[in-house]
Amino acid sequence: MTWIGEDDSAAVDVVVNGRPATLRVPARRTLADALRDDGRTGTHLGCEHGVCGACTVLLDGRPVRSCLTLAVQAEGADVETVEGLADGPELHVLQRAFHEHGALQCGFCTPGFLMLALGLLRAEPGASPERVREVLTSNLCRCTGGAPIVRAVLAAQRELAGDVA
Known part of the structure; x- marks a missing residue:
């Protein structure tokens, strides 16, 4: 060194x-x-x-x-x-889910949440809703609040698992 x-x-x-x-x-x-x-x-x-x-x-x-x-x-x-995250004009599943679930307002915190969620979903693809919520509480959002962000990550998790229901 x-x-x-x-x-x-x-x-x-x-x-x-x-x-x-x-x-x-x-x-x-x-x-x-x-x-x-x-x-x-x-x-x-x-x-x-x-x-x-x-x-x-x-x-x-x-x-x-x-x-x-x-x-x-x-x-x-x-x-x-x-x-x-995005592949050219094609948004990543997490980016789409944030948009669809209203998980952003001013957008300042969004990149950090997206990367935190990506790391979680890769490491723990079957993370429980409680675990998702626990991990996401380590980041702060002053506009949207946590509920829409958690919903978006859980929706992305379902889509990544092949269950888009």
Whole structure:
């Protein structure tokens, strides 16, 4: 391991949304700031203390608060942001469910919720409604409230399982 001075910068090799990228960042730069500086502005910064969850991204498949993660910690990792969800004009099942179930208003928290939900549904495809609710309570929404978000994630879960009833 090489120590990096606080004023030094580093080249961080990552895969972002399936594409290799090298982020040149100061040692103390957060992953959220590095992603935003690189044009991935869907990762929102809210509290910058790890409380709100607006900055949630997937790091090697696990949801992380990118405002608390240093960019250099992502070296060699696979990073997924909200920009990687849609396939061209085709929305991801979670994005469609959020739209259909009114799970967004101002939309500021939405990218974090989408990435948190994606991480949960991949890790626990059969998560109970109680488990979905428990995990989603780690992010904050001031406009919509939790109920429509939970409904949207459960609808997406059913669709991903092949039960669209």
